[in-house]
Amino acid sequence: MSTDLPANKPKTANPTTILEKPRYLSLDVLRGLTIALMVLVNNPGSWGSIYAPFKHAEWHGFTVTDLVFPTFLFVVGNAMSFSMKKFEKQTDAVFWGKVIKRTLLIFAIGLFLSAFPFVQWSEGELILKDLSQMRIMGVLQRIALCYFFASLMLRYLKLNISIILSIALLLVYWAIMYYFGDPSAPYSLKGNAALKFDLLVFSPENLWKGHGFPFDPEGLLSTIPAVVNVIAGYVAGKFIQKSGNTLATVWKLGVAGLILLLIGLLWDVVFPINKGIWTSSFVVFSTGWDLIIISGLIWIIEVLSFKKWTYSMEVFGKNPLFIFAMSGIIVMVMNIVRFDGIGMKTWLYQRLYLSWLTDYNASLLFAISFVLLMWLMGYWMDKRKIYIKV
Numbered sequence: 001m002s003t004d005l006p007a008n009k010p011k012t013a014n015p016t017t018i019l020e021k022p023r024y025l026s027l028d029v030l031r032g033l034t035i036a037l038m039v040l041v042n043n044p045g046s047w048g049s050i051y052a053p054f055k056h057a058e059w060h061g062f063t064v065t066d067l068v069f070p071t072f073l074f075v076v077g078n079a080m081s082f083s084m085k086k087f088e089k090q091t092d093a094v095f096w097g098k099v100i101k102r103t104l105l106i107f108a109i110g111l112f113l114s115a116f117p118f119v120q121w122s123e124g125e126l127i128l129k130d131l132s133q134m135r136i137m138g139v140l141q142r143i144a145l146c147y148f149f150a151s152l153m154l155r156y157l158k159l160n161i162s163i164i165l166s167i168a169l170l171l172v173y174w175a176i177m178y179y180f181g182d183p184s185a186p187y188s189l190k191g192n193a194a195l196k197f198d199l200l201v202f203s204p205e206n207l208w209k210g211h212g213f214p215f216d217p218e219g220l221l222s223t224i225p226a227v228v229n230v231i232a233g234y235v236a237g238k239f240i241q242k243s244g245n246t247l248a249t250v251w252k253l254g255v256a257g258l259i260l261l262l263i264g265l266l267w268d269v270v271f272p273i274n275k276g277i278w279t280s281s282f283v284v285f286s287t288g289w290d291l292i293i294i295s296g297l298i299w300i301i302e303v304l305s306f307k308k309w310t311y312s313m314e315v316f317g318k319n320p321l322f323i324f325a326m327s328g329i330i331v332m333v334m335n336i337v338r339f340d341g342i343g344m345k346t347w348l349y350q351r352l353y354l355s356w357l358t359d360y361n362a363s364l365l366f367a368i369s370f371v372l373l374m375w376l377m378g379y380w381m382d383k384r385k386i387y388i389k390v
Contacts, residue, residue, distance in 0.1 A: 024240060026297040029310050031075045032317030034068060039327045039374050041065045045349040045366030049359040054367075059189055060272040062285060069139065069275070070229045070286035071293075073146055075320075077233020080147075081241065084154055084234075095155060103148040105390045106321070110140030113328050117336050126336070133205040135216070137198075140321070142218040142226060150230040163235065166228040170280035173225045174271050177279070187272055187279070189215065194277045197221040215276075222278040232287040236294060245302035253295035260288030315378040322381075322388040323374050331370075 044050050053064045087095045114135045119126045153162045182191030189195075195215050198207060204214035236253070243249040264273060264285025273281045300306050316323060334345040342350075353362035353369075381387070 024237075024245070025307065025310055025314075026245070026294060026301050027075075027078050027237065027240070028317045029297055029301065029313045030071070030078070030294055030317075031320055032313030032315065034071045034075055035316040035320045035323055036313065036371055036375070037064075037068045038072065038324055039371050040367050041068060043327060043331055043367050043370045045353055045363035046359065049363040051360055051364060054364070056275060059276060060187070060274050062273050062275075062282070066275040066282075067286055067289055070226070070283070071290050073143065073226060073229035074233035074236070074287065074290045076143060076147055077150065077230040077235075078237040080150065080154065080230070081234045081237025084151070087155065095151075099148060099151045102390055103144045106144035106147065107141050109321070109325055109390070110138045110144065111136070113140065113325060114138055116329060117332050119336065121336070121338075133203075135208055136202055136206045137208075137216050137218045137220065139218060140325075142223055145223050146227045146230045149227045150234065153227075153231065154234060159235070159238070162231055166231045169228055170225055170283060173221075174280050176221070177271070177277065187274065187277065189276070192277050194219050194221040217276045217278075225278050225280055225283045228283050229287060232283075232290070236291060240294075240298070245298055247299070247303050250295045250299045250303060253291045253298070257288045257291030257295065260284050260291065262288075264288055312375070315375055315382055318382050319378055319386075319388055321390060323378050326377065327370070327374050330373075 041054050044054065055063060056065050057063050087098075111134075115129065115131055118129055118131075120129055121127075153165060157165065177193050178186050180193035180196065181187060185191045186193070189211060190213070198216055198219040198221065199214070201220055202216075207214035207216040207219070209215075210217075239253070240249060243252070264281050267273075267281035267284060271279050271281050273279060273285050275282055301310060331345060334348075335343040337344040339347040349362065349366050353366050357365060
């Protein structure tokens with residue numbers, strides 16, 4: 001049978017040539033939602049007045065706030081499931097150049113945030129900070145290292161080998177933490193191997209002191225299991241691209257998430273879920289929640305086509321690192337600028353929020369207001385097509 005078109009009918013383009021690339025709006029929304037929550041939990045009106053869900057677990061345990069950072073790493077892996085395609089036909093030299101450049105740039109931005117604003121108040125005077133005592137590690141520094149090592153794994157290993165290696169890393173990390181921690185309390189705040197390792201590399205002055213003594217929750221050793229959160233995000237991203245935004249994808253991701261939650265809870269019995277030392281059970285448990293959340297987003301946004309609300313989160317996701325960095329910079333500037341002898345942030349909090357609300361509600365509303373401020377900045381940038389990427 002002839003497949004020629006009738007002479008009097010114009011030829012049309014092959015339908016497959018005019019189809020648009022599929023949108024993965026759910027991944028965009030997850031990225032934006034993560035940034036919004038990071039800004040929210042990092043900027044309360046008062047650190048002494050925070051509702052329980054917006055606090056990190058004191059040590060062992062898990063809260064909504066503990067989910068934010070591993071989800072950001074999961075989102076980094078999602079993005080890599082698209083960006084790594086660009087490297088497939090490029091040479092090793094190009095790959096190494098781009099990965100090292102991006103790693104160093106993100107790490108440098110993290111160091112900048114540790115040092116900024118380079119001055120501090122002391123006995124009523126502004127003095128220069130002693131940069132020799134600034135914190136070396138941090139959120140962006142961990143993101144940089146996780147991105148670097150995940151990129152190498154995904155570049156040079158097959159995906160199934162990367163998954164097997166990820167499982168091995170979690171098991172090896174468990175062994176290290178058990179055998180090199182204090183015999184009586186290997187997973188304690190002061191007796192864990194992650195702290196001991198960091199003290200071999202850094203001076204105590206260069207570690208975070210939020211617990212009242214040198215201990216860094218974003219230290220070097222505990223970065224090893226955090227790489228697995230990135231790999232998990234990559235695997236999820238590849239699966240979603242292969243399976244599509246369908247109901248089958250939703251339930252498969254949801255079931256996988258429930259299985260990981262169960263494994264995490266079982267592992268918690270012998271290796272407690274703990275963000276501070278980023279335990280292997282914490283990686284599995286947080287990844288389980290991420291899979292459930294992304295499956296829920298796909299169901300709501302793609303299957304049910306309920307999309308009108310999504311732009312509010314897309315705004316955060318279009319300039320994620322910039323908005324996160326600016327949220328820290330603005331607060332630090334507000335703490336340096338003083339009114340009536342107190343920092344601008346405290347001054348605003350006391351007069352605009354605490355003057356008519358209870359302390360916990362005032363603190364929460366301040367955080368929500370700050371998220372809105374960051375959203376307006378992101379909205380302004382998006383409307384002007386300003387996208388700052390590293």
